[in-house]
Amino acid sequence: MSVTPPYISETDQQTDYTNRFQKTPDYSYTTPVRNCSPKGWATPVFYSMNRCTLTTKREWRRRQSRCAYLPNGLSTPTPVRSVRNDLKLVRSAPSVKNRETSFKKKYPESIYVDDCNEKETERCFIKESPVYQPSSDMNFFEQVYTIKSKLGEGSFGRVYHVLCKEDGKEYAIKTSLYEFRSKTDREDALDEVKKMLRVPLHPNVLRLYRAWTQEGKVYMQLDLCKTSLHEVSLVESPIPEPRLWRNFVDILCGLEHLHLNGFIHLDVKPSNILITDDGICKLGDFGLMFDVNNDTRMRGEGDSKYLAREILNELPTYGADIFSLGMTILELATDAYLPSDGYDWNILRSGIIPDVFRKKLSSNMSVIITQMIQCDKNDRPTARDLLRQIQRML
Structure with a gap:
């Protein structure tokens, strides 16, 4: 028995099609926000469905091993935002070989500050080197230095422990991992060097002896530092407070020196705090350093684990370094596992140390860190204020 389908007019068909397929989607369910801090920072509503999972690195590793059977396991969260990813895309392009360019020259050229005399700078160590022979097939680095070991390698460069044949002393040589792809790429690479040359010498700031392309x-020929606070924390974590206080003061002295000279480091974290054989801490890796008097934009935002919230929306201030150092000390003193994003990331930027970490700190350390990680950059003390306060405490 056949059934006659109901008649549907063309107008009704068009109306039904519009309602089902062409109607503007309703995104209102994503607009509500909630406040997760006393300062009233707004966060997406889906954060409210998560619960706080702040923990120590040891506990995080235990959870990771228990969840290893999951399809995706536990992976490191992606950074909040990273401008330097754009540089990786450029450097991953296929290399252009057998092509002479103005920014890839065969012979070494010294790097100098803009207000210096280039010829005088070159004469200091390249032309007057008793070891370097321009006619040799080896470059300046291979002729003048003997590699003793490789200290480390990152996304953009390698660091070697070397012996200089000219004076018989040991140094660290940092070399870029990739060749320049353009003049702009070369200028960005030289920016770190020129800023380091403008910073006056200080015992808690990594010294740049000379640089060339x-x-x-x-x-770059640098002070020799064989380890960092990050590597120390892998062996002994949390770091005992008596030793951590000494490291804390060293870093604050280095930051105060940078700030007094108009520079913001923007990448303070354990792996960028280097340690000499004498146990002195030095600030290193100035690839993101911001010149308050000359720069109009940032090259990047640094590691999101230690990032101050305001950096995502505005130019940095000295308070950004204070916040990053506060997160660094919190991690080293409590063995805290710092998240890169998400609900826990916002909790750590509420201006209050979570109880899971606070109970592991002394009262003095807790007071200092709380001041450093305040939401409002204007509420954070300066490096000099912190040094005076620590001096009174100790």
Whole structure:
């Protein structure tokens, strides 16, 4: 028995099609926000469905091993935002070989500050080097230095422990991992060097002795530091407070020196705090350093684990370094596992130390860190204020 389908007019068909397929989607369910801090920072509503999972690194590793059977396991969260990812895309492009360019020269050229005399700078160590022979097939680095070991390697460069044949002393040589792809790429690479040359010498700031370019790469001769606070924390974590206070003061002295000279480090974290054989801490890795008097934009935002919230929306202030150092000390003193994003990331930027970490701190350390991680950058003390306060405490 056949059934006659109901008649539907063309107008009704068009109306039904519009309602089902062409209607503007309703995104109102994503607009509500909630406040997760005393300062009233707004966060997406889906954060309210999560619960706080702040914990120590040891506990996080235990959870990771228990969840290893999951399809995706536990992976490191992606950073909040990273401008330096754009540089990786450029450097991952296929290299252009057998092509002479103005920014990839065969012979070494010294790097100098804009107001210096280039010829005088070159004469200091390249032309007057008793070891370097321009006619040799080896470059300046291979002729003048003997590599003893590789200290480390990152996304943009390698660091070697070397012996200088000219004076018989040991140094660290940092060389770029990739060749320049363009003049702009070369200028960005030289920016770190020129800023370091403008910073006056200080015992708690990594010293740059000399720098040069050759065959599309940058080379920097630096103070020799064989380890960092990050590597120390892998062996002993949390770091005992008596030793951590000494490291804390060293870093604050280095930050105060940078700030007094108009520079913001913007990447303060354990792996960028280097340690000499004498146990002195030095600030290193100035690739993101911001010149308050000359720069109009940031090259990047640094590691999101230690990032101050205001950096996402505005130019940095000295308070950004204070916040990053506060998060660094919190991590080292409590073995805290710092999240890169999400609900817990916002909790740590509420201006209050969570109880899971506070109970592991002394009263003095807790007071200092709380001041450093305040939401409002204007509520954070300066490096000099912190040094005076620590001096009264100790």
